[in-house]
Amino acid sequence: MSLERKDEYDHRAWLKERDLSAIEKTYLMTLIWLDRRFRLVDYLEILENMYYKINLQMPKSHTEQYNLDNKFWYWYPLYALGSFSVLAYLVAAVSGALLGFYYAPSAASSAGNPEAYTQIVAIMQDQNFGFMLRSIHRWSAQVMTAAVFLHMLRVYFTGAYKEPREVNWIIGVILLALTVGFGYTGYLLPWNQLAFWAGQIGVEMALAVPLVGEWTAQLIFGGFSLGQPTLQRMYILHVFVLPFVVTALIALHIGIVWMQGIAEPH
Numbered sequence: 001m002s003l004e005r006k007d008e009y010d011h012r013a014w015l016k017e018r019d020l021s022a023i024e025k026t027y028l029m030t031l032i033w034l035d036r037r038f039r040l041v042d043y044l045e046i047l048e049n050m051y052y053k054i055n056l057q058m059p060k061s062h063t064e065q066y067n068l069d070n071k072f073w074y075w076y077p078l079y080a081l082g083s084f085s086v087l088a089y090l091v092a093a094v095s096g097a098l099l100g101f102y103y104a105p106s107a108a109s110s111a112g113n114p115e116a117y118t119q120i121v122a123i124m125q126d127q128n129f130g131f132m133l134r135s136i137h138r139w140s141a142q143v144m145t146a147a148v149f150l151h152m153l154r155v156y157f158t159g160a161y162k163e164p165r166e167v168n169w170i171i172g173v174i175l176l177a178l179t180v181g182f183g184y185t186g187y188l189l190p191w192n193q194l195a196f197w198a199g200q201i202g203v204e205m206a207l208a209v210p211l212v213g214e215w216t217a218q219l220i221f222g223g224f225s226l227g228q229p230t231l232q233r234m235y236i237l238h239v240f241v242l243p244f245v246v247t248a249l250i251a252l253h254i255g256i257v258w259m260q261g262i263a264e265p266h
């Protein structure tokens with residue numbers, strides 16, 4: 001292995017000559033950019049050598065040991081739960097975007113009811129397929145939460161969280177928390193009695209945080225009692241912050257699965 005570097009090498013010209021897709025080119029350019037700064041390739045080579053030396057002493061995997069190649073393991077259907085979570089997320093995203101056409105986060109009162117609530121009722125009663133749209137959104141959200149939780153159990157009980165998949169497990173824990181966050185912020189949006197009192201519990205839980213309780217309540221709920229600032233924050237979290245963060249994390253999560261491959265049951 002040579003550690004000699006040719007800094008004058010024209011990688012742009014090299015890439016141009018190759019018949020590569022835009023994604024491949026961007027990927028290689030990013031790697032080259034990082035390598036020129038952090039000498040990734042040199043260090044990866046050293047790591048690879050170390051890895052193979054250590055790996056020679058590692059025990060056989062479960063499939064190798066019990067010769068399970070090409071055998072159907074009866075828990076395999078549960079390996080679909082991750083993809084099922086993605087599917088439920090997509091259905092919730094599309095139905096949520098459509099609901100957003102008819103909803104505005106207004107706590108102002110009109111004819112004795114908050115406007116947000118009046119709009120939700122109008123979606124169900126006045127829009128074509130409105131009741132169905134709202135039901136699809138609520139059901140897909142609940143199915144997603146259940147699927148994500150069951151997916152976590154599958155990962156746990158097949159031992160798929162173990163090295164080298166710890167990072168993906170941690171990303172998963174964050175995704176589970178954010179999925180619950182999606183559920184909670186969405187639950188408050190109709191601004192009905194259920195929403196209001198769930199919000200009240202949230203404020204009190206925030207206030208119970210040691211030292212930074214008041215600050216947390218201010219930040220998340222816009223004050224110590226519920227009102228327009230609360231609804232507005234829940235709305236922005238639900239339709240703007242969470243969608244971007246969760247979509248990016250899911251892409252990263254699945255990207256890592258793609259790179260590492262699915263863990264064998266052991």
Ligand code: HEM
Binds near residue numbers: 078082085148263
């Ligand atoms: C929005 C939430 C989530 C989505 C969309 C998602 C999606 C996926 C998908 C599609 C896979 C491929 C394998 C499979 O489907 O079983 C996967 C694997 C994995 N997930 Fe998730 N996941 C989520 C949440 C979680 C949670 C909560 C955890 C754990 C705390 C987790 C940990 C893992 C790990 C460690 C793997 C690799 C498993 C293996 O290689 O067998 N994920 N995830």
